[in-house]
Amino acid sequence: MTVLLEMKERLKLIYSKSEVFLIPLMKFLMAFITFNTLNGELGYMTKIDDLRIVLIAALACSFLPVGAIILIAALFSLMHMYALSMEVALVGLCMYLIMYLLFFRFSPKDSLVVVLTPLLCTMKIPYVIPIAVGLLCGPSSAVSVGCGVGVFYLLQTVIDSAPNIRTMGEEDALAKVRMMIDSILANKTMLVIIAAFAVTVLIVYLIRRMPVDYSWTIAMAAGALANVAILLVGDLIYEVNLSVGNVLLGSLLAVVIAKVIEFFRFCVDYGRTERVQFEDDEYYYYVKAVPKMAVTMSTKTVKRINSQRERESAPENRGGAPRQGERPAGRTMNTGRPAAGRNGTPSAGRTQPRNAQRRGGRNVIAADTAEADFSGESENGYEEWQ
Amino acid sequence: MLNEERIILMTRMASYEQNEGRENVKIGNYFRSDYITVQVLKSIVSSAVVFAIMFGLYMLCNFEEFMQKLYRIEDLIAFAVDVLTNFCVIVGGYTVLTYIVFTWRYASAKRSLKKYYHNLKKLNSLYQETR
Numbered sequence: 112m113t114v115l116l117e118m119k120e121r122l123k124l125i126y127s128k129s130e131v132f133l134i135p136l137m138k139f140l141m142a143f144i145t146f147n148t149l150n151g152e153l154g155y156m157t158k159i160d161d162l163r164i165v166l167i168a169a170l171a172c173s174f175l176p177v178g179a180i181i182l183i184a185a186l187f188s189l190m191h192m193y194a195l196s197m198e199v200a201l202v203g204l205c206m207y208l209i210m211y212l213l214f215f216r217f218s219p220k221d222s223l224v225v226v227l228t229p230l231l232c233t234m235k236i237p238y239v240i241p242i243a244v245g246l247l248c249g250p251s252s253a254v255s256v257g258c259g260v261g262v263f264y265l266l267q268t269v270i271d272s273a274p275n276i277r278t279m280g281e282e283d284a285l286a287k288v289r290m291m292i293d294s295i296l297a298n299k300t301m302l303v304i305i306a307a308f309a310v311t312v313l314i315v316y317l318i319r320r321m322p323v324d325y326s327w328t329i330a331m332a333a334g335a336l337a338n339v340a341i342l343l344v345g346d347l348i349y350e351v352n353l354s355v356g357n358v359l360l361g362s363l364l365a366v367v368i369a370k371v372i373e374f375f376r377f378c379v380d381y382g383r384t385e386r387v388q389f390e391d392d393e394y395y396y397y398v399k400a401v402p403k404m405a406v407t408m409s410t411k412t413v414k415r416i417n418s419q420r421e422r423e424s425a426p427e428n429r430g431g432a433p434r435q436g437e438r439p440a441g442r443t444m445n446t447g448r449p450a451a452g453r454n455g456t457p458s459a460g461r462t463q464p465r466n467a468q469r470r471g472g473r474n475v476i477a478a479d480t481a482e483a484d485f486s487g488e489s490e491n492g493y494e495e496w497q
Numbered sequence: 498m499l500n501e502e503r504i505i506l507m508t509r510m511a512s513y514e515q516n517e518g519r520e521n522v523k524i525g526n527y528f529r530s531d532y533i534t535v536q537v538l539k540s541i542v543s544s545a546v547v548f549a550i551m552f553g554l555y556m557l558c559n560f561e562e563f564m565q566k567l568y569r570i571e572d573l574i575a576f577a578v579d580v581l582t583n584f585c586v587i588v589g590g591y592t593v594l595t596y597i598v599f600t601w602r603y604a605s606a607k608r609s610l611k612k613y614y615h616n617l618k619k620l621n622s623l624y625q626e627t628r
Binding site for chain 1 (some may be wrong): 528539540543544546547550551553557558560571593598
């Protein structure tokens with residue numbers, strides 16, 4: 112565990128140092144994968160199915176807000192639909208407008224969820240999304256997950272209907288529109304998955320906010336179970352032909368990924384939970400404080416002692432005790448110096464912190480710093496009862 | 498001299514102002530009734546546009562059926578009543594949902610801002626102490 116915590120600290124350090132480059136790079140990768148997948152799955156317009164265009168669009172997205180990825184991806188898909196048939200593009204545009212006007216208003220900042228949901232559905236690992244969203248976002252993000260699933264099944268309908276649409280002539284314009292709308296509305300799989308994912312997001316969100324120990328782990332397990340149960344019940348009622356093995360394996364994988372997310376987002380040590388009680392003029396406070404797990408990184412400092420300098424400096428220190436902060440002479444030192452904490456207050460040079468524990472030869476510090484919480488959520492591991 | 502507690506508080510408040518605080522401050526500038534009214538009006542317009550899109554698609558799909566109804570006044574009236582009922586259900590339902598969501602959002606934004614202002618006061622008192 113200590114090794115993992117140390118690795119996490121290193122990753123955080125790398126991220127904070129090169130955030131300026133990493134965020135555009137991640138946006139670029141996300142956009143590139145999205146546009147490439149769209150071209151690979153649809154690919155009806157050969158003009159935009161070009162690596163150079165994808166690269167230019169992805170580069171533009173890397174400097175624009177995340178919402179630009181949705182806009183450009185929607186444009187890409189509409190152009191592909193238009194190349195297939197104008198009527199299909201019209202239905203696609205109407206669907207996007209309905210989603211934008213009705214649903215996207217409630218959670219406009221969940222662009223990433225709307226992009227990631229169809230992407231992971233294409234990669235056959237969609238069950239990660241509702242659990243991860245429930246852990247990291249709010250309840251309104253269920254709407255974004257639903258929109259993402261809707262987009263995936265819209266594109267799937269286009270792909271499935273493409274051979275029939277190609278055989279139809281221009282005089283069958285109304286038939287094409289009717290076929291597309293009927294296929295979308297009759298898609299019971301889409302409705303079952305939207306319902307399952309929305310309920311899962313809400314269950315995970317509600318449980319992880321509860322003031323109980325291991326709330327995140329309970330939330331992800333309950334979410335995965337609820338997801339499987341709703342999908343299986345939906346399968347029985349509507350006969351949507353979901354593969355039970357895929358659902359179970361996907362849910363298992365989702366829990367594993369959720370554990371990784373938990374490690375990076377909510378790594379606390381319930382064993383050292385403190386319950387404190389205090390009062391002010393107006394209230395009594397019963398506070399449960401769960402310390403975060405953090406590890407100090409051991410930094411190696413190589414100090415070369417030049418024999419000439421040593422001789423020069425020797426008379427100065429002669430007879431006196433070494434000053435505070437000076438290290439004894441040596442070639443390589445493992446100082447075990449604690450790194451800067453999350454709150455930016457380097458603890459090097461301080462005395463051993465109050466809750467410091469020795470674990471495996473390294474310092475494990477309980478970073479139980481009280482955070483100013485404005486959102487009402489206790490993301491820092493603090494639960495306030497009254 | 499540097500006051501560690503003050504710096505931590507200021508950093509957190511600055512981070513809040515730059516992220517979710519920005520949206521909450523915007524919401525906090527409105528009176529509750531004004532904010533909810535604006536959101537409800539936006540919802541009425543957007544749901545009306547959505548209804549128009551859905552109606553257009555329906556007409557495209559069932560144009561022949563509609564043309565048959567056009568010649569009998571009873572059928573036409575029944576059709577108009579159906580359309581109006583659906584319009585009221587969609588727009589009304591969406592408006593009620595919007596009212597609930599944005600009322601909750603306003604309340605949580607106000608709560609969050611209250612904590613923020615409390616921290617501002619605390620920061621002020623920290624400055625007073627050091628003087």
